[in-house]
Amino acid sequence: MPGRVMSEDDNSPISAREARRLFAGLKAAPALVLAVSGGPDSVALMWLAARWRRALARGPELTVVTVDHGLRPEAAREAREVKRLATELGLPHRTLRWRGAKPKTGLPAAAREARYRLLAQAARAVGASHVLTAHTRDDQAETVLMRMLRGSGLGGLSAMAGVSQRDGIVLARPLLDVPKAQLIATLKRAKLGFADDPTNRDTAFTRPRLRALLPLLAAEGGDARTLVRLAARLARANAAVEVLADGAERFLRLRDRDVAPQVGIRSFEASAFAALPEEVRLRLLLRAIDALGHEGPAELGKVENLMSTLDRAMAGPGAAANGRPVLKQTLAGALISLAGGRIQIAPAPARRRKGR
Numbered sequence: 001m002p003g004r005v006m007s008e009d010d011n012s013p014i015s016a017r018e019a020r021r022l023f024a025g026l027k028a029a030p031a032l033v034l035a036v037s038g039g040p041d042s043v044a045l046m047w048l049a050a051r052w053r054r055a056l057a058r059g060p061e062l063t064v065v066t067v068d069h070g071l072r073p074e075a076a077r078e079a080r081e082v083k084r085l086a087t088e089l090g091l092p093h094r095t096l097r098w099r100g101a102k103p104k105t106g107l108p109a110a111a112r113e114a115r116y117r118l119l120a121q122a123a124r125a126v127g128a129s130h131v132l133t134a135h136t137r138d139d140q141a142e143t144v145l146m147r148m149l150r151g152s153g154l155g156g157l158s159a160m161a162g163v164s165q166r167d168g169i170v171l172a173r174p175l176l177d178v179p180k181a182q183l184i185a186t187l188k189r190a191k192l193g194f195a196d197d198p199t200n201r202d203t204a205f206t207r208p209r210l211r212a213l214l215p216l217l218a219a220e221g222g223d224a225r226t227l228v229r230l231a232a233r234l235a236r237a238n239a240a241v242e243v244l245a246d247g248a249e250r251f252l253r254l255r256d257r258d259v260a261p262q263v264g265i266r267s268f269e270a271s272a273f274a275a276l277p278e279e280v281r282l283r284l285l286l287r288a289i290d291a292l293g294h295e296g297p298a299e300l301g302k303v304e305n306l307m308s309t310l311d312r313a314m315a316g317p318g319a320a321a322n323g324r325p326v327l328k329q330t331l332a333g334a335l336i337s338l339a340g341g342r343i344q345i346a347p348a349p350a351r352r353r354k355g356r
């Protein structure tokens with residue numbers, strides 16, 4: 001099948017009308033933090049948000065925040081450049097530094113974690129309800145691809161949500177359906193410069209390597225739009241499974257009404273649990289382990305292994321008999337046991353905790 005040809009719209013600058021639609025849900029917020037690295041996407045976000053806000057009689061206060069991860073010598077200069085642009089647009093700007101030890105492995109993930117923590121702190125400091133990032137449709141497609149290669153579950157393959165919560169702050173991605181090419185066109189039209197972060201092309205990292213694959217996939221018909229559509233469909237299925245898991249949890253609790261609830265312990269009747277669909281059982285285990293374990297979140301693959309072990313133990317002799325547990329296993333700081341026909345999930349004893 002020939003590759004999809006980009007529509008003209010994919011390359012056109014974003015109009016004021018289109019920007020009003022992108023930011024429509026944010027009008028009533030008291031204040032917004034714009035996360036701006038100085039790269040093209042986030043400079044475009046800043047410019048579009050400033051233009052949108054100027055056209056409103058009343059609307060949220062905007063504050064631009066740049067995080068300097070302390071990893072590249074140019075970062076401080078780039079932050080100053082963002083400040084200059086923000087000031088030109090009449091917006092206040094703050095630079096926040098990631099201090100402390102940097103890990104030797106998993107540096108991009110640790111930097112991202114630190115960045116979101118600092119952005120949430122900045123939002124609280126200025127009374128903002130939301131942090132806005134400039135993730136684009138291309139970023140979303142890369143995320144889908146990364147997670148496909150990792151063999152992620154439904155939740156992971158749903159990729160990034162347009163709106164989510166983090167540390168009590170709403171994380172919004174208003175440009176998630178916008179192709180990067182449109183942001184570049186917007187910058188060109190506005191005659192705005194931006195920083196070129198070489199890490200984005202550094203093939204020592206997975207994401208840039210996968211980014212290079214995207215044109216090849218597009219030539220086979222799997223362009224960004226297709227990958228993003230896949231993520232949206234899986235997000236829908238994922239939301240449905242979550243609702244089923246809510247219902248199953250209520251059902252199991254109802255069946256448990258004769259059992260005195262113990263604080264900090266979840267317990268399911270094993271036969272009722274076994275009758276549920278596999279994906280729902282996995283969610284229930286994941287939820288209980290994440291809620292009660294102290295090393296979460298649990299890895300999906302490990303919970304899948306645990307469930308196979310549980311299935312075998314439930315089918316084996318002695319599972320329903322009272323007495324010694326037929327299974328006892330720790331996972332992500334939670335202790336899972338099967339005894340007397342019940343599955344029980346509790347915090348793992350302190351002495352089993354990592355590093356103690």
Ligand SMILES: Nc1ncnc2c1ncn2[C@@H]1O[C@H](COP(=O)(O)OP(=O)(O)OP(=O)(O)O)[C@@H](O)[C@H]1O
Binds near residue numbers: 035069200
């Ligand atoms: N150092 C940073 N300071 C503030 N916000 C950042 C920073 N790095 C990333 N972000 C935010 O997170 C979004 C996605 O991050 P990602 O690493 O994909 O962006 P980037 O390639 O560094 O920069 P850009 O998306 O601006 O081109 C950015 O669009 C931006 O909104």
